[in-house]
Amino acid sequence: MPAGERVAADEVFATWWSPSEAPATQRPSFSGYPFTLGVASGEPVSSGVVLWTRLAPEPLNGGGVGADPVAVTWEVAEEETFGRVVQRGTVVARPAWAHSVHAEVTGLEPARWYFYRFMAGDEVSPVGRTRTAPAAAEVPERWRFGLGSCQHFEHGYYAAHRHLRAEDLDVMVFVGDYIYEGPGRAGSVRRHVGGEARTLVDYRNRHAQYKTDPDLQRLHAAVPWLVTWDDHEVDNNYAGVRSESLDPDFRRRRAAAYRAYFEHMPLRRRARPTEARTVLRSRHDWGRLARMHLLDGRQRRTPQACPPPGRGGATMIDERCPELQEPGRTMLGRPQEDWLTAGLRGARERWNFIAQQTLMARARVIVDGRRRVSSDAWDGYPKARDRLLGATADNGLRSCVVLSGDAHTAYACDLKRDFDDDRAPVVATEFCCTSITSRGRGQRATDTIVRTNPHIVYGNSARRGYVVIDVTSERSTALLRVIDNPADRNAGVQTAATFVVDAGRPGAQRV
Numbered sequence: 463m464p465a466g467e468r469v470a471a472d473e474v475f476a477t478w479w480s481p482s483e484a485p486a487t488q489r490p491s492f493s494g495y496p497f498t499l500g501v502a503s504g505e506p507v508s509s510g511v512v513l514w515t516r517l518a519p520e521p522l523n524g525g526g527v528g529a530d531p532v533a534v535t536w537e538v539a540e541e542e543t544f545g546r547v548v549q550r551g552t553v554v555a556r557p558a559w560a561h562s563v564h565a566e567v568t569g570l571e572p573a574r575w576y577f578y579r580f581m582a583g584d585e586v587s588p589v590g591r592t593r594t595a596p597a598a599a600e601v602p603e604r605w606r607f608g609l610g611s612c613q614h615f616e617h618g619y620y621a622a623h624r625h626l627r628a629e630d631l632d633v634m635v636f637v638g639d640y641i642y643e644g645p646g647r648a649g650s651v652r653r654h655v656g657g658e659a660r661t662l663v664d665y666r667n668r669h670a671q672y673k674t675d676p677d678l679q680r681l682h683a684a685v686p687w688l689v690t691w692d693d694h695e696v697d698n699n700y701a702g703v704r705s706e707s708l709d710p711d712f713r714r715r716r717a718a719a720y721r722a723y724f725e726h727m728p729l730r731r732r733a734r735p736t737e738a739r740t741v742l743r744s745r746h747d748w749g750r751l752a753r754m755h756l757l758d759g760r761q762r763r764t765p766q767a768c769p770p771p772g773r774g775g776a777t778m779i780d781e782r783c784p785e786l787q788e789p790g791r792t793m794l795g796r797p798q799e800d801w802l803t804a805g806l807r808g809a810r811e812r813w814n815f816i817a818q819q820t821l822m823a824r825a826r827v828i829v830d831g832r833r834r835v836s837s838d839a840w841d842g843y844p845k846a847r848d849r850l851l852g853a854t855a856d857n858g859l860r861s862c863v864v865l866s867g868d869a870h871t872a873y874a875c876d877l878k879r880d881f882d883d884d885r886a887p888v889v890a891t892e893f894c895c896t897s898i899t900s901r902g903r904g905q906r907a908t909d910t911i912v913r914t915n916p917h918i919v920y921g922n923s924a925r926r927g928y929v930v931i932d933v934t935s936e937r938s939t940a941l942l943r944v945i946d947n948p949a950d951r952n953a954g955v956q957t958a959a960t961f962v963v964d965a966g967r968p969g970a971q972r973v
């Protein structure tokens with residue numbers, strides 16, 4: 463890169479954090495309809511929710527709003543007709559944040575559905591539907607949420623999201639690979655616009671392209687979402703500030719990706735990136751029935767152990783890699799580990815769901831007599847996994863369910879502190895969702911993993927889909943749904959398997 467360009471990039475980087483402020487325009491004129499990316503809501507509490515949109519009349523070309531801040535009004539009503547608006551407010555959509563809007567609504571009633579919309583100038587957004595959580599002291603009859611991950615745009619249409627919308631969910635949980643960073647490639651179902659995402663504008667355009675999908679927009683407009691990221695929101699298999707290619711400029715690239723992620727997700731102000739960090743982890747109660755912990759397993763993790771020479775990133779490594787057993791290795795970082803332990807301890811009697819990126823169960827493969835594991839999943843962080851499962855067992859949590867993605871495989875697993883001991887007690891249950899669209903490995907390889915790892919009771923990598931979890935005081939039921947063909951926007955859905963976890967009795971039972 464010529465020196466002049468580097469200076470310009472540094473200046474752009476600096477202005478992210480201290481943008482100049484201009485008064486907001488009340489009467490904007492747009493080059494086209496500004497609500498092309500739809501609307502969304504997220505992070506519901508008993509008294510409110512966060513509402514999201516982004517003004518982008520030219521979504522694939524930087525947004526197209528210009529340099530002025532724009533006043534955006536939001537409304538929340540009890541009916542879709544907006545006859546009685548119960549809350550209204552105005553927020554400023556700023557160019558420094560890609561004219562995104564994150565409105566934190568308060569003063570709503572617990573356990574209720576609401577409708578919302580946005581106005582900017584003469585333009586009105588599509589109507590979204592959202593709901594609040596039950597009151598803190600209540601034990602609701604049930605909680606029903608969807609679990610999804612890995613929606614590679616080029617690998618298919620979002621038929622899975624169309625079916626999720628019909629599942630009567632209270633909340634949608636997404637555990638990463640919302641976008642993929644790779645360049646547009648011919649020969650797939652559809653194609654990314656542009657090359658590999660590296661700059662803030664690239665990541666904004668990529669998020670915008672994904673958000674133009676009508677089925678994804680409709681699912682966002684139908685239920686509040688809880689989101690966390692995995693690697694592809696930034697770069698394949700990155701760890702902390704180390705990239706797969708050991709890119710010396712990776713810190714800047716990651717900051718751009720994190721910023722674009724926040725700009726496009728229904729996240730609270732807490733998660734707004736600063737120069738130093740992004741606080742993505744969050745905790746959500748569904749009355750006294752359940753608690754959901756959403757983890758960030760990318761930002762602070764120790765780099766993957768025993769990488770190939772001259773590379774960062776991940777691969778299948780020999781289990782004898784000495785680095786693996788170092789006690790200081792962490793997936794979450796110590797502050798997040800402590801935060802999680804405190805959060806688990808505070809809700810021992812109810813369901814605890816730990817939603818995060820990668821498979822927690824050991825998934826060993828044996829190649830030429832050698833035991834190998836993925837260095838990118840929890841198998842690459844065995845001591846950290848033991849601390850987490852130890853926190854579950856030692857605090858007497860008997861209704862703990864780990865939710866994961868990344869593997870492009872639907873798994874049901876019994877989690878133990880010693881996977882090599884058949885008699886070791888099961889301390890938690892894990893459900894991993896297959897991908898929304900991203901291609902999976904062949905089923906024969908997955909069958910081998912299931913045979914080699916007896917605590918993995920089910921594995922299906924042949925099909926794309928999602929999981930629905932239905933929670934009551936007595937049991938949690940996991941429905942592993944698969945779609946017929948991701949290349950078909952109108953694909954049907956089937957239930958590949960159903961598992962039940964009884965309260966107080968860890969372990970996945972097939973029904």
Ligand SMILES: [Fe+2]
Pocket residue numbers: 612613639694868869870900
């Ligand atoms: Fe993925």
